[in-house]
Amino acid sequence: MRQIDGKYKTSGDVTKLDGTPIPEDEPLMLFRGQDKLLPELLEKYNELCKNAGSPQDQLDKVAQQIEKIKQWQAANPNRLKTPD
Numbered sequence: 001m002r003q004i005d006g007k008y009k010t011s012g013d014v015t016k017l018d019g020t021p022i023p024e025d026e027p028l029m030l031f032r033g034q035d036k037l038l039p040e041l042l043e044k045y046n047e048l049c050k051n052a053g054s055p056q057d058q059l060d061k062v063a064q065q066i067e068k069i070k071q072w073q074a075a076n077p078n079r080l081k082t083p084d
Contacts, residue, residue, distance in 0.1 A: 004028045033072045036080045042066045 003009045008030045014022045022028065031038050046062040073080055 004030045033069050034076075034079050034081055035083055036073075037083060039066055039070050039073070042069070 001009055001011050002014065002024065004014075005028060014028065016022070031041070035041075042062060043066060046059055046066070049062065050059055
């Protein structure tokens with residue numbers, strides 16, 4: 001079992017989509033769609049990525065997740081919460 005952060009754990013391997021494993025000693029953090037602050041956080045992250053010269057593919061993937069999260073939050077307002 002691998003602890004992701006102070007709140008979450010996984011019982012499976014953590015890999016990139018291409019199967020590349022994320023080393024056990026590399027810290028991870030999980031954010032959930034229910035977090036009211038997540039879209040704003042990811043928009044800022046995407047801005048930082050752009051300013052750092054990240055490839056367009058990375059910027060597009062983050063933007064797609066932002067949109068998915070916004071749509072989910074709009075459809076599920078009763079499930080949103082402030083981080084605790």
